Amino acid sequence: MINADETPDQGNLVFSMTTSGPEQTWRVGEALGKLLKPGDVICLYGDLGTGKTNLSYGISRGLDVQDRYVTSPTFMLVNEYQGRIPLYHIDLYRLKESAELESIGFEQYLDSDGATVIEWAERAEEALPAECLSIYLSYGDDDLREIGFYAEGDRYRALLEQFRIALP
Ligand code: ADP
Ligand code: MG
Numbered sequence: 001m002i003n004a005d006e007t008p009d010q011g012n013l014v015f016s017m018t019t020s021g022p023e024q025t026w027r028v029g030e031a032l033g034k035l036l037k038p039g040d041v042i043c044l045y046g047d048l049g050t051g052k053t054n055l056s057y058g059i060s061r062g063l064d065v066q067d068r069y070v071t072s073p074t075f076m077l078v079n080e081y082q083g084r085i086p087l088y089h090i091d092l093y094r095l096k097e098s099a100e101l102e103s104i105g106f107e108q109y110l111d112s113d114g115a116t117v118i119e120w121a122e123r124a125e126e127a128l129p130a131e132c133l134s135i136y137l138s139y140g141d142d143d144l145r146e147i148g149f150y151a152e153g154d155r156y157r158a159l160l161e162q163f164r165i166a167l168p
Helices: 022-033 052-062 099-103 106-110 121-127 154-166
Strands: 005-009 012-019 041-045 078-081 087-091 115-119 133-139 145-151
Touching: 012 022, 012 154, 022 052, 022 145, 022 154, 041 052, 041 121, 052 087, 052 115, 052 133, 087 106, 099 106, 106 121, 115 121, 133 154, 145 154
Parallel strands: 041 115, 041 133, 087 115
Antiparallel strands: 005 012, 012 145, 078 087, 133 145
16 A cells, blocks of 8 residues: 655655555554644645645544544634644645734744644745654645655654554
């Protein structure tokens, strides 16, 4: 199901895998969600429809969030969920100007009591923390999606190592 392979990149852990349907992407997210700690920041990159929200849903399940995950908020930039720890799901697709980041208290989420997942993280480029786990999603044929992981910093390298061991 998942082919993981690792490429060394200047000491930052990098690897990628392919999923062949949304349920597999949920399971990948779930495995990651189980390992998250307060203050963790996950940055998601990839075109519309590559699976960022589905992956976020998997993460919410791994954090034991009970609500049915509401996909693609229509006007909110942030949704907060209560799980094992809080999950802050930020979707910057509709961000119009960076001043909006201040009005949602973006920086407070980055060092908080919960885990923060950011879709379209590139839209907050200047405001992102120096260290985070970056996940790049892209299309393959049909329902294939390539999911690449890039860890910066000790915490995220350790997280990614644990994640690889825990993969379904
Ligand atoms: P994004 O948030 O990146 O715009 P979504 O998660 O909202 O993307 O949507 C992904 C779409 O692609 C969904 O319709 C989902 O059913 C479909 N899909 C097909 N294959 C996969 C896969 N392997 N992983 C995730 N989603 C997939
Ligand atoms: Mg989305």
